[in-house]
Amino acid sequence: MEPEETTTEAASEAQNLAETAQDLTDPTKIQEWVDIGLDYLAQYGVKILLAIVLFAIGRSVAKWLVGLAKKGFKKSNMDDTLIGFLGNIMFALLMTAVIVAVLDVVGIQTTSFVAIIGAAGLAVGLALQGSLANFASGVMLILFRPFKQGDFISAAGEAGIVEEVNIFTTHLKTPDNKAIIIPNAAITGGSITNFSAKSTRRIDFVFGIGYGDDLKKAKEVIWDVLNADDRILKDPEPTVGVLELADSSVNFAVRPWVNASDYWGVYFDIHEKMKLRFDEEGISIPFPQQDVHMHQVSS
Numbered sequence: 001m002e003p004e005e006t007t008t009e010a011a012s013e014a015q016n017l018a019e020t021a022q023d024l025t026d027p028t029k030i031q032e033w034v035d036i037g038l039d040y041l042a043q044y045g046v047k048i049l050l051a052i053v054l055f056a057i058g059r060s061v062a063k064w065l066v067g068l069a070k071k072g073f074k075k076s077n078m079d080d081t082l083i084g085f086l087g088n089i090m091f092a093l094l095m096t097a098v099i100v101a102v103l104d105v106v107g108i109q110t111t112s113f114v115a116i117i118g119a120a121g122l123a124v125g126l127a128l129q130g131s132l133a134n135f136a137s138g139v140m141l142i143l144f145r146p147f148k149q150g151d152f153i154s155a156a157g158e159a160g161i162v163e164e165v166n167i168f169t170t171h172l173k174t175p176d177n178k179a180i181i182i183p184n185a186a187i188t189g190g191s192i193t194n195f196s197a198k199s200t201r202r203i204d205f206v207f208g209i210g211y212g213d214d215l216k217k218a219k220e221v222i223w224d225v226l227n228a229d230d231r232i233l234k235d236p237e238p239t240v241g242v243l244e245l246a247d248s249s250v251n252f253a254v255r256p257w258v259n260a261s262d263y264w265g266v267y268f269d270i271h272e273k274m275k276l277r278f279d280e281e282g283i284s285i286p287f288p289q290q291d292v293h294m295h296q297v298s299s
Contacts, residue, residue: 010242011078017048028232033150038173039121039181047105047106048106048107050101050107051102051103051105054098054102054105055098056102058094058095058097058098058101058102059095059098060093060278061094062091062095062098063091064093065085065090065094066090066091067148068082069086069087069090070087070172073086073087073245078143081191091114099274107206114153116292132165133185134169134183134184134185134186135167135184136170137183137184137185137186137187137188138165138167138168138169138170139188140165140184140188141165141170141184142165146192146194147163147192147194147196147197148162149163149165150162150196150221150264151195151196151197152192152194152195152196153172153189153192153193153194153195153196154172154192154193154195155182155187155190155193155244156181156182156186156187156189156190158172158174159172160172160173160174160178160180161173161174161175163179163185166184167184168183169181169182169183170182170183170184170187194196194289195260196260198260199259199260200233200254200257200258200259200260201257201258201259201260201263202256202257202258203255203256203257203258203263203266203267203270204253204254204255205253205255205256205270205271205274206243206251206252206253206254206263207222207252207254207274207278208246208249208250208251208253208286209249209250209252209285209286210248210249210250210253210283210284210285210286211248211249211250211280212284213240213250213283213284214283215250218252218278218281218282218283219240219283221277221278222240222252222254222274222284223240224277225270225273225274225277226238226240226254226256226270228270228273229266229270229273231258231259231262231265231266232256232257232258232266233256233257233258233259236257238254238255238256238257239253239254239256240252240253240254240255241253248288249285249286254270256270279290
């Protein structure tokens with residue numbers, strides 16, 4: 001840079017500083033600046049103050065509404081995890097509405113802001129559609145309660161005792177103590193069998209006797225075994241009848257009713273007791289047999 005240019009710029013800056021210093025001491029300029037500040041304050045000060053008040057009131061109302069909703073959820077015995085999650089979502093939505101209202105009061109155009117929020121929500125929804133499906137299914141399971149913790153169910157091709165129902169997954173424990181985690185969407189997308197939903201269950205037995213055995217005697221023996229077990233309910237009464245005349249046996253359909261908690265105990269015990277009584281009474285239990293005939297062919 002040439003020395004003359006440097007000298008000119010320095011002189012210009014010095015002149016600007018001198019003018020600024022003169023403006024600071026000039027009552028007219030100071031009054032002009034004060035008037036401009038007061039105009040801005042009159043124009044935007046009330047709006048800003050109103051926006052602050054509106055934000056504070058809106059936040060308080062949002063908290064109150066969320067608290068009220070949580071109390072209602074707890075009265076309906078909703079899962080605590082779901083209550084907290086829904087409460088957070090509700091608070092976020094309410095605060096979004098409050099912020100939009102505050103920006104509108106200040107004078108900021110909110111149309112583009114709302115459009116951006118909508119586009120972002122759509123993008124997130126498309127990216128997480130699988131997780132959202134599991135979440136929606138989890139909400140349905142907790143709200144409608146087709147099963148509860150401790151129930152033995154069959155769903156999505158698996159069977160076990162329900163240990164926990166989460167937002168996205170359901171945890172089962174199999175009778176041999178294996179843990180199974182099933183996505184909630186897979187459960188609600190198919191049939192659900194709840195073996196613990198009813199207080200009583202029917203056990204379906206099939207007992208076969210030989211064609212040469214006394215049918216009436218066998219029927220009496222079956223009734224004796226059923227009546228000797230106090231776990232078998234009298235009402236409804238058990239069903240004992242001839243089911244079919246099979247290839248090698250006469251099959252009885254034996255269908256007693258028991259309390260759900262006694263199902264497997266009675267199931268195993270009746271099989272054992274029926275075999276022992278049939279042996280005592282000389283009643284045969286047929287099993288598959290095959291006759292082999294050998295013919296000698298002369299050479």
